[in-house]
Amino acid sequence: MKKSSPSFIRILGRIALVVAIIIIYAFGLQVTKVDLEKPQEAKRQEQLTNILRGLAHPDLVEYEIDRVIIDTPILVPCDGPAPPVAPAEPGPVISLSTNCAAPGEKIIVSGSGFEAGEDVYIYFVPFAQNADSEIELKLANSAVEVGDGGSFAKEVTLKRDRISEQVQTVRAVVNRQLGSPAPSTGLKETWNKIVETVFLAFIATTLGVIFAVPVSFLAARNLMLEVTSNFTRFMASLAVMPVGAWLGYSIFKGLADYGAQFVGAKPAGEAFLWALLPLVGLASVQVTAQTGNAALKAVRRWLVSGLVVAVAVIGFSMLGQLGRVAGLEWKQTLGDWSFFGNLVLIFSDVIVLGLPALGAFIGLFMLNPVINRILEPLLPKLSPAVGKVLAVGFAVLAGAVLFGVVAAALNWFYEFGNLSDVVAVPAVIGAVAFAGLAVAFDPHRPIPTGMFVYYVIRTIMNTFRSIEPLVMVVAFAVWVGIGPFAGVMALGLHTIVALGKLYSEQVENIAAGPIEAVTATGANRLQTIVYAVIPQIVPPYIAFTLYRWDINVRMSTIIGFGGGGGIGFLLSQNINLLKYRQASVNMIAIAIVVASLDYLSAKVREKIT
Amino acid sequence: MLEIKNITKIYDNTVLALNNVSFTVPRGQFLAVVGLSGSGKSTLLRCINRLIEPTSGQIILEGIDVTAAQPDELRRIRRRIGMIFQHFNLVLRSPVINNVLAGRLGYTNPAWSLLNRFSKGDMEMALKQLDRVGIKDKAHVRADELSGGQQQRVGIARALMQEPSIMLADEPVASLDPVLAHSIMQYLEQLRDEGITVICSLHFLDLVQRYADRAIALKDGNLVFDGSPSEIDDKRFKEIYGEEAQRIG
Ligand SMILES: Nc1ncnc2c1ncn2[C@@H]1O[C@H](COP(=O)(O)OP(=O)(O)O)[C@@H](O)[C@H]1O
Ligand SMILES: [Mg+2]
Numbered sequence: 001m002k003k004s005s006p007s008f009i010r011i012l013g014r015i016a017l018v019v020a021i022i023i024i025y026a027f028g029l030q031v032t033k034v035d036l037e038k039p040q041e042a043k044r045q046e047q048l049t050n051i052l053r054g055l056a057h058p059d060l061v062e063y064e065i066d067r068v069i070i071d072t073p074i075l076v077p078c079d080g081p082a083p084p085v086a087p088a089e090p091g092p093v094i095s096l097s098t099n100c101a102a103p104g105e106k107i108i109v110s111g112s113g114f115e116a117g118e119d120v121y122i123y124f125v126p127f128a129q130n131a132d133s134e135i136e137l138k139l140a141n142s143a144v145e146v147g148d149g150g151s152f153a154k155e156v157t158l159k160r161d162r163i164s165e166q167v168q169t170v171r172a173v174v175n176r177q178l179g180s181p182a183p184s185t186g187l188k189e190t191w192n193k194i195v196e197t198v199f200l201a202f203i204a205t206t207l208g209v210i211f212a213v214p215v216s217f218l219a220a221r222n223l224m225l226e227v228t229s230n231f232t233r234f235m236a237s238l239a240v241m242p243v244g245a246w247l248g249y250s251i252f253k254g255l256a257d258y259g260a261q262f263v264g265a266k267p268a269g270e271a272f273l274w275a276l277l278p279l280v281g282l283a284s285v286q287v288t289a290q291t292g293n294a295a296l297k298a299v300r301r302w303l304v305s306g307l308v309v310a311v312a313v314i315g316f317s318m319l320g321q322l323g324r325v326a327g328l329e330w331k332q333t334l335g336d337w338s339f340f341g342n343l344v345l346i347f348s349d350v351i352v353l354g355l356p357a358l359g360a361f362i363g364l365f366m367l368n369p370v371i372n373r374i375l376e377p378l379l380p381k382l383s384p385a386v387g388k389v390l391a392v393g394f395a396v397l398a399g400a401v402l403f404g405v406v407a408a409a410l411n412w413f414y415e416f417g418n419l420s421d422v423v424a425v426p427a428v429i430g431a432v433a434f435a436g437l438a439v440a441f442d443p444h445r446p447i448p449t450g451m452f453v454y455y456v457i458r459t460i461m462n463t464f465r466s467i468e469p470l471v472m473v474v475a476f477a478v479w480v481g482i483g484p485f486a487g488v489m490a491l492g493l494h495t496i497v498a499l500g501k502l503y504s505e506q507v508e509n510i511a512a513g514p515i516e517a518v519t520a521t522g523a524n525r526l527q528t529i530v531y532a533v534i535p536q537i538v539p540p541y542i543a544f545t546l547y548r549w550d551i552n553v554r555m556s557t558i559i560g561f562g563g564g565g566g567i568g569f570l571l572s573q574n575i576n577l578l579k580y581r582q583a584s585v586n587m588i589a590i591a592i593v594v595a596s597l598d599y600l601s602a603k604v605r606e607k608i609t
Numbered sequence: 610m611l612e613i614k615n616i617t618k619i620y621d622n623t624v625l626a627l628n629n630v631s632f633t634v635p636r637g638q639f640l641a642v643v644g645l646s647g648s649g650k651s652t653l654l655r656c657i658n659r660l661i662e663p664t665s666g667q668i669i670l671e672g673i674d675v676t677a678a679q680p681d682e683l684r685r686i687r688r689r690i691g692m693i694f695q696h697f698n699l700v701l702r703s704p705v706i707n708n709v710l711a712g713r714l715g716y717t718n719p720a721w722s723l724l725n726r727f728s729k730g731d732m733e734m735a736l737k738q739l740d741r742v743g744i745k746d747k748a749h750v751r752a753d754e755l756s757g758g759q760q761q762r763v764g765i766a767r768a769l770m771q772e773p774s775i776m777l778a779d780e781p782v783a784s785l786d787p788v789l790a791h792s793i794m795q796y797l798e799q800l801r802d803e804g805i806t807v808i809c810s811l812h813f814l815d816l817v818q819r820y821a822d823r824a825i826a827l828k829d830g831n832l833v834f835d836g837s838p839s840e841i842d843d844k845r846f847k848e849i850y851g852e853e854a855q856r857i858g
Binding site: 376377380511513514516517518519520521522523524526527530531532535536538539 | 658660677679680684685686687688690691692694696697698699700701702703707711712713714715716719722723725764767768770771
């Protein structure tokens with residue numbers, strides 16, 4: 001009995017819990033507007049019936065229609081003798097209970113010689129000066145169904161206001177299907193859009209894979225854990241990388257522009273001579289520096305490789321520009337083969353847009369190893385004082401560059417003001433802050449650069465992965481316009497981040513032993529990846545690619561709802577226009593495509609594992 | 610000659626795996642490393658080619674300071690240090706020949722090797738090494754189709770591709786059927802006879818006494834014995850392996 005109070009509290013607790021649950025559900029049902037009255041309203045039920053019937057009658061085929069017209073004369077009002085009725089021809093005929101009647105009078109239209117079950121529409125055709133201005137007025141609200149004997153009789157009421165001294169007409173019309181069924185317009189449209197959809201998924205998957213593979217290595221903990229640096233080198237890298245990217249961008253852009261000016265603008269002969277200029281430089285360096293000591297040879301090697309790169313960039317730029325011209329031309333002139341012109345144009349655009357980006361990329365990652373190669377052997381040999389000075393120096397640069405870049409980026413978004421004014425103060429703050437770090441830390445303090453990259457990439461991936469492609473596509477549709485291209489971009493981006501994560505987990509799952517063994521042979525990092533990592537990840541990578549392809553096909557069928565083109569766009573249009581029979585065709589097509597690709601990729605997956 | 614000078618390894622600032630270990634191995638010696646599990650044998654072997662970075666101390670191989678080597682130089686040094694592993698560490702999905710050729714990566718032009726191109730000389734050498742360990746006919750089967758003993762032979766062939774002057778072997782027979790152990794040990798013995806220094810961690814004392822010229826023993830990261838294998842009598846044995854240990858080999 002004494003124990004009653006704890007159990008009493010427990011009962012109270014349970015009651016509170018039940019009340020809380022009831023409140024949560026009550027609120028939830030309220031905000032989601034659950035309302036069981038609505039679906040029962042007659043109007044709503046009629047709408048549901050319309051949709052379901054429409055969906056049940058997919059607009060797959062259409063026939064050529066023969067509109068059979070049977071006329072009979074009538075005089076309204078009956079101010080004279082009844083007009084003569086033409087003698088019956090073979091085939092359907094109609095007759096009236098009277099061919100001379102008062103406005104508003106009820107007459108009986110009877111027909112014979114029709115086909116049992118077909119629909120007859122009865123019209124009144126008022127007198128018209130010429131056949132073109134003829135109009136048909138419905139006499140019966142709905143079609144009359146012909147009885148078993150091929151005949152029908154229907155009482156109709158003549159129009160009150162259609163009076164004339166001339167003979168007017170009562171008309172029966174039957175629509176007869178002619179010939180064999182042909183695919184409907186809706187079906188043809190659907191087919192086009194399905195092709196678009198499948199290719200949308202295909203291109204998005206391909207693009208996604210191309211970028212996801214390298215990203216997955218950077219997002220694999222086991223590979224990145226070993227990439228370490230020390231404080232001074234880390235600061236040097238931070239300082240040097242944005243500078244390298246900017247330098248690479250500027251140099252490549254300059255060279256590309258140099259190459260681009262020859263295409264179209266100058267006579268071919270002159271352009272050719274100008275383009276030879278860097279080649280001449282290359283040759284002269286080769287000729288003049290045949291001998292010399294090691295340093296001279298190193299300088300020459302750098303010069304030669306620099307010139308080779310320059311020649312290549314100029315050449316590619318010219319190629320890209322030429323390709324653009326040719327692609328545009330072929331797109332217009334090749335007719336059925338114009339897609340080839342389009343391909344040339346796209347590739348050329350990739351080259352033209354890609355060269356400066358490539359320069360930035362190379363600059364970003366080139367300067368870094370160079371500086372590391374210099375610093376790595378140098379640092380251990382320096383006296384502590386010199387080492388410290390070097391560390392502080394690089395830290396000041398790194399802080400200034402890092403804060404400056406961040407400030408510049410923020411300025412772009414929020415438009416604080418003039419770039420140089422906005423950047424100056426943060427750069428100084430960054431320099432001072434990092435100098436403080438450099439004073440506090442040992443220059444040899446190890447820095448896990450690999451994990452730094454790992455966390456940055458993981459964070460970016462997790463952020464983008466949480467945004468559904470259907471949402472992303474809205475942004476892309478604003479940028480590049482509604483259509484499949486926006487869909488490709490949204491799906492492609494989501495594929496990169498989603499696959500990047502899945503891939504990187506596969507890298508993290510591989511056996512470490514082979515990596516250890518290949519490293520022990522003296523192989524460098526890249527060789528280790530190629531010989532010990534890649535063979536282990538190929539099967540799971542293929543499996544996940546197929547899995548993603550599956551998802552992309554599904555997504556591509558609905559990405560159109562967000563403006564991403566493909567079958568989804570057509571479907572959303574048809575639904576909005578209440579064209580349920582066409583929508584039904586779209587849905588059937590989606591089901592077929594998704595199911596068959598599902599089956600296909602399951603088969604392939606079975607094969608490879 | 611390999612000199613190990615005051616090597617200490619502390620994992621994660623907490624686990625003392627090697628405590629100030631020093632010894633010298635003359636060229637062409639078969640040195641066995643014994644000790645309980647967790648005594649630091651694997652750590653010691655991996656410190657020699659710096660698969661594991663020693664916390665302090667020096668490793669000098671033929672006059673070159675391995676511990677001070679920069680990455681490029683370290684890779685050149687590693688080429689001369691072959692290593693075989695308890696779990697063979699083959700790339701199981703790759704053909705045997707690729708596993709063997711991987712031993713040559715330190716010598717090949719990186720660009721070509723990335724495209725999986727090896728010189729004719731390297732190919733011939735790989736087949737020769739496979740022939741040497743008696744599985745030339747398996748060159749083009751996938752590594753995971755081989756038995757454990759065969760896989761370890763591939764491991765040996767891979768290490769031999771490096772033309773090593775030292776061979777590190779981390780319990781090379783511990784995951785093999787005891788009857789297969791001798792065939793693997795005999796290959797190591799042959800290498801020693803060819804002038805290659807062999808440093809091999811072993812579990813079974815009978816193998817140590819049969820194959821090794823010299824043995825060192827680790828206990829909790831300390832070097833507790835350095836001498837001829839025959840000197841390990843029951844008293845020494847208990848010092849190395851602890852009072853409860855029973856001699857079985
Ligand atoms: N990567 C590691 N991180 C932390 N501790 C480790 C690591 N590797 C080994 N150890 C520890 O170091 C000690 C020596 O291990 P190991 O060299 O593997 O010994 P053995 O090969 O003789 O069994 C053990 O206590 C082990 O737990
Ligand atoms: Mg071990």
